Amino acid sequence: MIRHVKDDLYQIGGSVAGHDGWHEAVRVYVLLNDGCPLVFDAGSHVHSHDIMDELKQLLGDTPLGYVFLTHTELPHTGNLSVILNQWPDARLVVSSGILPHVELPWWVTADQVMFAYAGTEESYGGRHISFLDGILKDQPGTHWMYDAATGTLFTADAFGYLFPASADAAFDDELAEGIPVDWIKRYHDSAFRFLPQVAGHKVNADIDKVFGKRSVQVIAPTHGNAMRGNIATCTARFHQAMLEICS
Amino acid sequence: MSPDAHICPVPADAIYGEVDTRVAVRQITPQIYWICHCIGPGAKEWNGGFADDFARSNPLLDPTANDIIYSSYLFLDEKTFMIDTLGPAQHHTVLKALEDLLDGRKLDYLWISHTELPHAGNTAAIRRAHPDLEVLTVGGHDHYEVHGLGDARLLDYGDVLDLGTHKIEIIKPLFVDHALTQWIYEHHTGFLCPVDWALNDHNEHQCFRFMDEMEETGYSPEHFKQVVSTTNRTVFAWLRWADAEVVGQQIDEFLARYDIRIFAPSHTNVIRQNVPAYMAALKEAMQLAITGDFDIVY
Numbered sequence: 001m002i003r004h005v006k007d008d009l010y011q012i013g014g015s016v017a018g019h020d021g022w023h024e025a026v027r028v029y030v031l032l033n034d035g036c037p038l039v040f041d042a043g044s045h046v047h048s049h050d051i052m053d054e055l056k057q058l059l060g061d062t063p064l065g066y067v068f069l070t071h072t073e074l075p076h077t078g079n080l081s082v083i084l085n086q087w088p089d090a091r092l093v094v095s096s097g098i099l100p101h102v103e104l105p106w107w108v109t110a111d112q113v114m115f116a117y118a119g120t121e122e123s124y125g126g127r128h129i130s131f132l133d134g135i136l137k138d139q140p141g142t143h144w145m146y147d148a149a150t151g152t153l154f155t156a157d158a159f160g161y162l163f164p165a166s167a168d169a170a171f172d173d174e175l176a177e178g179i180p181v182d183w184i185k186r187y188h189d190s191a192f193r194f195l196p197q198v199a200g201h202k203v204n205a206d207i208d209k210v211f212g213k214r215s216v217q218v219i220a221p222t223h224g225n226a227m228r229g230n231i232a233t234c235t236a237r238f239h240q241a242m243l244e245i246c247s
Numbered sequence: 248m249s250p251d252a253h254i255c256p257v258p259a260d261a262i263y264g265e266v267d268t269r270v271a272v273r274q275i276t277p278q279i280y281w282i283c284h285c286i287g288p289g290a291k292e293w294n295g296g297f298a299d300d301f302a303r304s305n306p307l308l309d310p311t312a313n314d315i316i317y318s319s320y321l322f323l324d325e326k327t328f329m330i331d332t333l334g335p336a337q338h339h340t341v342l343k344a345l346e347d348l349l350d351g352r353k354l355d356y357l358w359i360s361h362t363e364l365p366h367a368g369n370t371a372a373i374r375r376a377h378p379d380l381e382v383l384t385v386g387g388h389d390h391y392e393v394h395g396l397g398d399a400r401l402l403d404y405g406d407v408l409d410l411g412t413h414k415i416e417i418i419k420p421l422f423v424d425h426a427l428t429q430w431i432y433e434h435h436t437g438f439l440c441p442v443d444w445a446l447n448d449h450n451e452h453q454c455f456r457f458m459d460e461m462e463e464t465g466y467s468p469e470h471f472k473q474v475v476s477t478t479n480r481t482v483f484a485w486l487r488w489a490d491a492e493v494v495g496q497q498i499d500e501f502l503a504r505y506d507i508r509i510f511a512p513s514h515t516n517v518i519r520q521n522v523p524a525y526m527a528a529l530k531e532a533m534q535l536a537i538t539g540d541f542d543i544v545y
Binding site for chain 2: 016018019020022024026044045046072073074075077078096097099101102103104105106115118119131132133134135136137138139140190191192193194195197198199202203206209210213246
């Protein structure tokens with residue numbers, strides 16, 4: 001389902017239902033960027049048909065410019081071949097921390113790949129995207145990205161949440177109580193199995209450093225819907241989830 | 248034929264492909280094989296020259312050690328059992344190595360330690376070559392279809408696979424990145440596969456060597472400690488939020504529980520001699536990692 005998040009930012013992609021009724025989103029974000037669209041993560045192969053339909057609706061005749069990967073796990077790259085078959089001139093932007101010969105599909109060619117370095121900002125089709133380390137991550141070569149034009153922080157797996165079917169595709173400001181701590185906790189407890197071994201206040205201090213350096217207006221997690229309503233409430237609930245999961 | 252009389256079906260120095268497709272086979276025991284990939288000459292260019300950065304942060308490290316090993320393992324018992332698949336670029340060479348090692352036998356089990364591409368990227372290709380194969384992976388989660396493991400058999404901690412002589416036990420990992428991660432311990436040989444734990448780099452003269460063979464090039468437990476203390480800050484960046492003393496206790500408890508005689512991670516030269524010295528170095532390395540500078544860009 002295509003959801004307009006803010007300005008030229010859109011959310012597409014699907015979700016999968018668990019055996020216990022809790023759903024997990026696998027989202028793709030699109031910045032239309034005035035003629036040179038940027039896509040963040042490629043989505044899952046299980047949602048390939050819907051993702052491509054939605055991308056074609058959004059882009060029309062405009063060719064895709066860049067695909068930014070937060071990291072290279074299958075839920076983030078499973079639809080990559082279909083996207084690059086459709087738009088073979090699109091470039092792939094990945095963290096400098098990944099090694100293509102083991103972490104990218106074998107058919108990706110060297111000239112398709114651009115490396116991004118944490119602490120730098122680059123222009124892609126005139127859009128300035130900056131890069132930082134993945135602060136909370138489950139794969140070493142994970143980076144977070146920030147689009148200053150919309151104030152969007154792309155956080156890969158972090159800030160994901162599980163939700164009941166009734167909340168599928170709903171943004172935080174479309175839910176009466178926002179995104180509950182319990183939903184955030186359910187996801188992070190499952191996705192980051194190391195959290196019980198660490199101190200929650202240290203995790204939260206690092207998250208605060210990221211938000212203290214930029215004016216985040218949208219948090220765009222792959223495994224949740226965009227958070228755009230009340231960022232302070234969302235981060236406070238994330239903090240509470242960390243304190244409850246961690247040691 | 249007794250298990251210990253098993254003859255290696257491929258030459259001792261078998262290497263398939265080159266550079267990004269390069270895969271070697273080493274025999275660990277008569278029935279356990281190490282199938283491993285690294286770049287070799289040219290690793291600095293392929294891997295981004297990380298050794299210079301590591302050596303700047305720790306002058307005790309080798310500034311030419313730009314290569315990393317990626318490992319898969321194969322047990323040839325009454326049942327055949329493979330650990331992980333190597334990455335997509337190695338799909339032809341790992342399949343050829345597997346074919347030669349199996350020597351006409353079928354592959355019974357493929358166990359996926361976790362779902363990152365260097366570990367699971369050839370699952371579909373191996374399944375196509377061995378259609379009766381049973382894919383095994385980590386139980387206790389959900390949404391497996393997005394990881395390409397929708398029809399895998401799910402294993403829990405304590406489950407034991409009886410291969411014949413070898414008994415593979417699924418054990419709880421001490422250090423994880425991806426949530427869908429398990430470790431295994433094999434009781435007959437004391438073989439431990441702790442997956443991503445203890446990554447060490449190597450230079451082009453140290454490719455495909457067992458750790459005791461690395462020592463012929465000047466390597467030592469002390470060197471191992473220095474390397475792992477640096478690399479594991481990257482592999483497990485969450486260590487910066489952990490407590491060094493608690494982690495040390497957890498490692499002690501783990502090492503007391505398992506009689507490790509073959510230490511066979513995914514990204515470390517296999518340790519088959521002097522294991523206690525390397526385990527002591529590993530504990531110190533993890534504590535050094537926690538207290539070191541993680542150099543995070545916020």
